[in-house]
Amino acid sequence: GIQVEQSPPDLILQEGANSTLRCNFSDSVNNLQWFHQNPWGQLINLFYIPSGTKQNGRLSATTVATERYSLLYISSSQTTDSGVYFCAVSWSSNTGKLIFGQGTTLQVKP
Amino acid sequence: GAVVSQHPSRVICKSGTSVKIECRSLDFQATTMFWYRQFPKKSLMLMATSNEGSKATYEQGVEKDKFLINHASLTLSTLTVTSAHPEDSSFYICSASPPRHLRGNQPQHFGDGTRLSIL
Numbered sequence: 001g002i003q004v005e006q007s008p009p010d011l012i013l014q015e016g017a018n019s020t021l022r023c024n025f026s027d028s029v030n031n032l033q034w035f036h037q038n039p040w041g042q043l044i045n046l047f048y049i050p051s052g053t054k055q056n057g058r059l060s061a062t063t064v065a066t067e068r069y070s071l072l073y074i075s076s077s078q079t080t081d082s083g084v085y086f087c088a089v090s091w092s093s094n095t096g097k098l099i100f101g102q103g104t105t106l107q108v109k110p
Numbered sequence: 111g112a113v114v115s116q117h118p119s120r121v122i123c124k125s126g127t128s129v130k131i132e133c134r135s136l137d138f139q140a141t142t143m144f145w146y147r148q149f150p151k152k153s154l155m156l157m158a159t160s161n162e163g164s165k166a167t168y169e170q171g172v173e174k175d176k177f178l179i180n181h182a183s184l185t186l187s188t189l190t191v192t193s194a195h196p197e198d199s200s201f202y203i204c205s206a207s208p209p210r211h212l213r214g215n216q217p218q219h220f221g222d223g224t225r226l227s228i229l
Contacts, residue, residue: 031217031218033217033218035220040222041148041201041203041222041223041225042222042223043203043220043223045217045219045220048216048217086153086154088154090218095142095159095167095207096142096144096207096218097144097156097159098144098156098205098218099156100146100153100154100155101153102152102153103153
C-alpha cells in the first residue's frame with residue numbers, strides 16, 4: 001500500500017517563528033489533506049490540497065503531485081498552533097479511505 | 111458548522127459490556143463512511159470502511175466480530191465494540207465521504223471522536 005512519511009516528527013519553536021512541515025507519499029494520490037489535532041482530539045481540517053498551493057491566514061500549503069510531496073507552512077507561529085499536524089492521502093483505485101502519516105508534534109513556546 | 115456528528119464523545123464502562131458509537135453525516139448523504147482508531151501519541155489507523163446497505167470492509171488485523179459496523183441509512187453508521195476489554199480503550203473517530211462521483215472534488219469530513227475507556 002501507499003506509504004506516507006512526515007517530517008520532522010517533533011518541532012519546537014519560539015513564538016513568532018516560521019516553520020515548514022513536510023509530507024512525502026509513495027504513489028500518485030487524488031486526495032491530500034492536512035489536519036491539526038487539538039488537545040481534545042478534534043481533527044481540524046486545514047487544507048484539502050491534492051495539488052497546487054493554497055493559503056489561509058498564516059498557514060499555506062503546497063502539493064507537488066508529480067514529485068509526491070506536500071509542504072505545510074506556518075508563519076508567525078503562536079502558542080495556539082501547538083499540537084499534532086497530520087497529512088493524509090487517498091488514491092484513485094481505493095474507496096476514498098485516507099492513510100495518515102505519523103504526524104508532526106509542534107510545540108510553540110511563548 | 112460540523113458536517114459530521116459523532117456520539118458519544120466519551121464513554122467509560124466496565125469490562126464485558128458492549129458500546130455503540132454513532133456517526134452521522136449532517137449535510138450530505140454518505141454512501142461510504144470510515145472508522146479510525148488512535149492510540150495515545152500515535153497516528154490514526156483505518157479500521158474499516160462502512161458501506162451503506164452492504165457489509166463493511168475491514169482492514170487487515172481488525173476483528174470483525176469485535177468491531178461490528180452497521181450502515182443502515184445514508185446518514186448513519188454505527189460502530190459497536192462488543193464485549194469490550196481494557197485493551198479496547200482508545201480514541202475512535204469516524205469520517206464521512208461524499209458520493210462517489212463527487213469524491214474526487216471533496217475532502218473527507220471527520221467527527222469529533224469518541225474516547226472509550228474500559229475499566
